[in-house]
Structure formats: structure tokens, C-alpha cells
Amino acid sequence: MPLLEVRQLSKVFGGVKAVQNVSFSIDAGIVYSVIGPNGAGKTTLFNLITGVYTPSEGEIVLDGENLAGKSPNELARRGVARTFQNLQVCMNMSALENVMVGAHLRLDRNLIKAALRFPGLAGRDRQLRQEAAELMAFVGLEKYVGSRADCMPYGALKRLEIARALAMKPRLLFLDEPAAGLNPKETLEVDELVRKVADSGVTVVLVEHDMKMVMNLSDRILVLDYGKKLAEGTGEEVRRNPDVIAAYLGAHA
Amino acid sequence: MRKSRYFGLAVIVAVLLVLPLFLQNGFHYDLVIRMAINAVIVLGLNLLIGFAGQISLGHAGFIGIGAYASAILTSHFNWPPLAAMAAGAAAAGLLAALVARPIFKLKGHYLAMATLGLGFILAIAMKNEAAYTGGPDGMPVVPMSLAGWEIAGEKAWYWVMALVLSISVWASLNLIDSPFGRALRALHGSEVASQVVGVDVVRYKVAIFVMSAVFASIMGSVTAHYVGFVTPNVADFFHSIELVTMVVIGGMASVYGSVVGAVLLTALPQALATFEGWETVAFGAILMLCMIFLPKGLVPTLAAKLGRSE
Ligand SMILES: Nc1ncnc2c1ncn2[C@@H]1O[C@H](COP(=O)(O)OP(=O)(O)OP(=O)(O)O)[C@@H](O)[C@H]1O
Ligand SMILES: [Mg+2]
Numbered sequence: 409m410p411l412l413e414v415r416q417l418s419k420v421f422g423g424v425k426a427v428q429n430v431s432f433s434i435d436a437g438i439v440y441s442v443i444g445p446n447g448a449g450k451t452t453l454f455n456l457i458t459g460v461y462t463p464s465e466g467e468i469v470l471d472g473e474n475l476a477g478k479s480p481n482e483l484a485r486r487g488v489a490r491t492f493q494n495l496q497v498c499m500n501m502s503a504l505e506n507v508m509v510g511a512h513l514r515l516d517r518n519l520i521k522a523a524l525r526f527p528g529l530a531g532r533d534r535q536l537r538q539e540a541a542e543l544m545a546f547v548g549l550e551k552y553v554g555s556r557a558d559c560m561p562y563g564a565l566k567r568l569e570i571a572r573a574l575a576m577k578p579r580l581l582f583l584d585e586p587a588a589g590l591n592p593k594e595t596l597e598v599d600e601l602v603r604k605v606a607d608s609g610v611t612v613v614l615v616e617h618d619m620k621m622v623m624n625l626s627d628r629i630l631v632l633d634y635g636k637k638l639a640e641g642t643g644e645e646v647r648r649n650p651d652v653i654a655a656y657l658g659a660h661a
Numbered sequence: 662m663r664k665s666r667y668f669g670l671a672v673i674v675a676v677l678l679v680l681p682l683f684l685q686n687g688f689h690y691d692l693v694i695r696m697a698i699n700a701v702i703v704l705g706l707n708l709l710i711g712f713a714g715q716i717s718l719g720h721a722g723f724i725g726i727g728a729y730a731s732a733i734l735t736s737h738f739n740w741p742p743l744a745a746m747a748a749g750a751a752a753a754g755l756l757a758a759l760v761a762r763p764i765f766k767l768k769g770h771y772l773a774m775a776t777l778g779l780g781f782i783l784a785i786a787m788k789n790e791a792a793y794t795g796g797p798d799g800m801p802v803v804p805m806s807l808a809g810w811e812i813a814g815e816k817a818w819y820w821v822m823a824l825v826l827s828i829s830v831w832a833s834l835n836l837i838d839s840p841f842g843r844a845l846r847a848l849h850g851s852e853v854a855s856q857v858v859g860v861d862v863v864r865y866k867v868a869i870f871v872m873s874a875v876f877a878s879i880m881g882s883v884t885a886h887y888v889g890f891v892t893p894n895v896a897d898f899f900h901s902i903e904l905v906t907m908v909v910i911g912g913m914a915s916v917y918g919s920v921v922g923a924v925l926l927t928a929l930p931q932a933l934a935t936f937e938g939w940e941t942v943a944f945g946a947i948l949m950l951c952m953i954f955l956p957k958g959l960v961p962t963l964a965a966k967l968g969r970s971e
Contacts, residue, residue: 484859
């Protein structure tokens with residue numbers, strides 16, 4: 409049984425059919441990429457699967473359970489994590505705290521116990537800081553461990569989002585253009601990082617415009633165009649697909 | 662940076678311990694007690710406004726609920742003061758939850774509007790229910806007593822409020838640096854990011870709104886017993902605005918800023934009293950200057966100048 413199965417998923421915004429009848433499935437442990445021209449519906453697809461948007465139609469089945477229309481925090485509970493194409497870092501917090509927030513669901517969140525600093529909480533907090541610092545090192549941000557988020561460069565913030573998502577200990581990680589806006593060297597580093605994450609056992613779903621990175625990392629690729637599924641398969645299959653070639657040539661013409 | 666978390670608290674406790682040596686008369690004590698009461702309210706309000714990024718323009722309404730719960734239940738129904746205070750706090754918390762739940766599901770300025778309206782309704786109710794509240798003239802309140810010990814006189818109230826303020830600062834510091842507090846700050850920083858890591862945003866907003874309402878109500882009860890009299894002015898719109906101003910001047914999302922803001926703005930009208938008739942104008946001018954030159958508030962601006970983040 410696949411880890412995630414999306415069936416006949418659609419999202420309509422007013423007159424815009426951003427996602428139309430898209431179906432695909434993702435096996436556990438692979439890197440799955442979603443590509444397509446600007447406006448193809450990739451981010452919308454991510455928003456649907458992570459509960460940020462409610463589908464107009466369709467099913468999102470994770471481990472046999474239909475989660476379409478569930479809220480983001482319910483998906484988070486089931487091990488779904490993500491990063492954002494347009495940065496969503498909490499600039500009012502430190503870098504480390506941003507990562508710590510990722511562990512939200514694993515922590516004792518009681519207001520009264522926190523305010524009165526119940527015994528044991530301080531130790532747990534120290535442990536969490538340690539864990540978050542290790543995650544920052546894992547994504548290559550060790551030098552920003554003591555930093556405020558609003559003092560960090562763009563490329564580092566992109567990775568900070570990955571560290572925050574990893575703090576959830578997710579099963580399924582959605583990365584929306586992790587290399588967008590990065591220089592070639594940084595892109596290569598993100599490429600390696602995604603490999604490392606996948607090797608650690610997390611199933612990765614990647615949206616990325618950098619084709620080299622996509623071809624290098626992906627086990628399978630889904631191609632969207634105008635909200636519709638255009639093709640799906642291995643890198644080789646997709647690359648040879650005449651519809652894909654036409655769409656990409658069309659989009660870049 | 663982490664070690665100094667309680668440094669400011671130590672300073673506050675030290676100041677509170679030695680301050681009585683410099684307080685020469687009841688008037689001085691009274692000023693400090695009112696500063697402390699406001700500081701506790703503003704601490705709660707700053708958790709809502711500064712940390713969670715939500716606004717309340719009717720917080721004085723909750724103060725009014727506490728004040729009148731204490732006044733009415735102790736006088737008309739002979740309740741013990743602590744029970745009356747608890748009942749007021751429960752009522753304020755419940756009302757806050759009832760109002761906030763539907764509103765937090767919406768976005769934008771609805772909360773500002775709703776809290777504004779709520780404040781007005783409460784103030785009007787307190788004026789109109791004259792049979793119970795004494796109407797616009799207000800009503801007397803019995804002294805506070807705890808397990809047979811009556812808190813009477815400024816000195817006793819001073820130590821009670823010194824203790825309450827110290828504990829409130831300590832609890833606020835603990836809270837913002839906990840998973841709950843981080844979730845609050847995260848939903849302020851990016852609501853969608855906090856949602857996808859699992860924060861139930863509506864629930865957290867409601868929780869902090871309720872908590873700040875409960876703080877306000879309890880301080881309303883305290884004020885009523887301390888002053889020995891309550892009028893509908895406690896729930897006044899201008900009082901709500903004054904509290905928000907304390908948050909803004911002291912510094913949003915700053916625990917110590919809350920205390921500084923409350924202390925300064927409680928003292929300011931006294932200091933301006935010499936301007937006879939022009940106090941309000943001077944008050945407004947000072948606020949405007951603060952907003953222009955210290956948009957982040959006093960404490961965060963100073964902390965940044967001193968080169969360490971709070
Ligand atoms: N919240 C929204 N309201 C209305 N229309 C939207 C919304 N979100 C997306 N759309 C529309 O849906 C379509 C798909 O957008 P989407 O952001 O999913 O594309 P994308 O494939 O991620 O593109 P890009 O590569 O530029 O990031 C676009 O036409 C977009 O304008
Ligand atoms: Mg996109």
C-alpha cells in the first residue's frame with residue numbers, strides 16, 4: 409500500500425481551476441517530485457495535501473485514512489510536514505526557537521504548568537534546545553544557532569524552514585521550491601541536504617524548477633500543467649514524454 | 662542571554678523591597694499600588710497583544726466584571742471576598758471564551774471591533790443596572806480579607822501587590838519561554854507556519870484571550886477592595902485605551918516593557934497635574950512623541966541600544 413494516495417483531487421478558486429482531477433500515489437521512502445510551469449498548481453496541490461486549503465473535490469488518503477478537508481494541525485499530527493515557497497519564518501523569534509516550534513506536538517503544552525514552571529519542564533526545554541541545535545547543524549546552519557531569525561540571509565532561512573519541518577519528525581515532508589532564489593553553490597548544498605533527509609527515512613515530496621536537481625534526486629516525477637496531470641513516471645519516462653516536451657517548450661517559448 | 666532571563670525580575674523584586682524606605686506618605690504608597698495593579702493587567706494584555714498579535718479594545722470591561730462581581734457578591738449576597746473574586750474571574754473568562762471563539766475563526770479587525778463593542782456593553786450594563794451596581798454613582802466595597810486577615814491600609818496592600826506583581830512577572834517570563842508561549846509567538850510570526858507544525862491556532866488565541874481577561878478581572882476585584890468603592894468608570898473605553906497605550910509605550914512582546922509602561926503611564930497624569938487643564942493635551946503629545954521616536958516601545962528600544970536581545 410502506498411504511503412499517500414491522492415484521488416481525483418480538485419481545487420477551484422472562483423473561476424480558476426487550480427487543480428483538476430489529479431490522482432497519484434507515493435510509496436514510502438522515495439523522493440517524489442512535482443514539476444510544471446508557473447501557475448501549474450504545484451503549490452496549490454501542497455496546500456491541499458497539508459490542509460492549508462480545503463479541496464473542492466477528491467480524496468487524500470494517508471495510510472488508508474481519508475484526510476481531505478482536515479485542518480493543518482491534524483495533518484501535522486499524522487506526520488505531514490512542509491516548507492513554503494514564500495518564506496514563512498517567524499521573524500519575531502530566534503532561529504533556534506523557530507526550530508523548537510517544529511517540535512510543538514511532541515511537547516507538554518499546558519499553559520498553567522508552563523507559567524508555574526513545573527518541575528521537569530526546564531530539563532525538557534534544555535533537551536529540546538539541544539535537539540534543535542543539532543537539527544540546525546544537520547541542515548548546515550550551526551553558525552546561526554544563537555542568531556535572531558530576522559538577521560539571517562535568505563538562503564539560511566530556506567534551510568531554517570527545513571530544520572523546523574524536521575523537528576516534527578515527519579514521515580512525509582513537502583518541500584516547495586527549496587532552491588528558489590539560491591545561487592548554484594547553495595543549490596547544490598540543498599540538493600545534498602534533500603538527499604540526506606531522504607536517506608534518513610523521510611519520504612520527500614519536492615517542487616522545484618531546477619531540473620538538474622529534480623532529475624538527480626527524484627525516484628518518480630509528476631508533471632502538472634494548468635492544474636491537470638500531464639504525465640507521471642521516472643525521470644527518464646517523463647523526459648521522453650511528448651506532452652511534457654510540448655508543455656515545457658510552450659511555456660518557455 | 663539565557664542566564665539573564667530572570668535578571669530583570671531580580672531588579673523588580675529588589676526595588677519593591679527597598680522602595681518603602683522612600684515612600685513618605687499614603688499618597689506615595691497609593692501611586693505605587695496602582696502602578697502594580699496596572700502592571701499586572703498590562704502583563705496579561707501584552708501576552709495577548711504583543712506576543713500573540715491579537716488586540717483587545719475592551720479590556721476594561723473585564724476589569725469591570727471583576728470589580729462588580731466583588732462589590733455585588735460581597736455586599737448583596739454576603740460572599741467571602743475570595744469566592745467573589747473567583748466568581749468574577751470565572752465569569753470574565755467564560756465571557757471572553759464565548760466572544761473569542763467565533764471571532765478568532767474570522768480574520769482581520771473583527772476582534773478589535775468585537776472587544777470594543779463588548780467593552781461598551783459592559784460599561785453600559787454597569788451604569789444601568791442601578792439596583793445592583795448603584796448606577797453611575799457607583800457602590801462601596803467591603804475590605805479584602807484572606808482567611809480572617811483583613812487587608813487594610815496602604816502598607817498591607819503594598820506588600821500584597823508587590824508579591825502579586827513579582828509572581829506575575831515570573832509567570833509571564835516562564836510562559837513566553839515555554840512550548841505554549843512559543844506557539845503563541847509563532848502564530849503571530851506566521852499563522853500558516855504555526856498551523857502546519859500542529860498549532861491549533863484558534864485554541865491558542867482563545868486561551869490567551871481568556872487568560873488576559875481573567876488577569877484583568879482579578880485585578881478589577883483587587884482594585885475594588887483596595888479603593889473600597891467602584892464606579893462604572895473602571896470599565897470605561899478610555900481605561901481600555903490607556904491599558905493598550907501602556908503595552909505600546911512599554912514595548913510590545915516585552916515582559917519588562919509591560920511593567921515599565923504601566924509604571925510610567927500611571928505616574929504620568931500625576932506628573933502632569935501641574936499643567937492644570939492641559940494634562941490631557943500634554944499626555945497626548947507625549948504619547949505621540951513616543952510613537953514617533955520609539956515605535957517599538959521603551960524597553961525593546963533600550964535593549965537593542967544596549968546590544969542584547971531581551
Ligand atoms: N489563494 C488563491 N486564490 C485564488 N487563486 C489562487 C490561489 N492560490 C493559487 N491560485 C491560482 O491557482 C493557480 C495555480 O497556482 P499555484 O501557486 O498553485 O502555482 P504553482 O504551480 O505553484 O506556480 P509557481 O511555479 O509560480 O509557484 C494560479 O492560477 C494561481 O493564480
Ligand atoms: Mg508554487
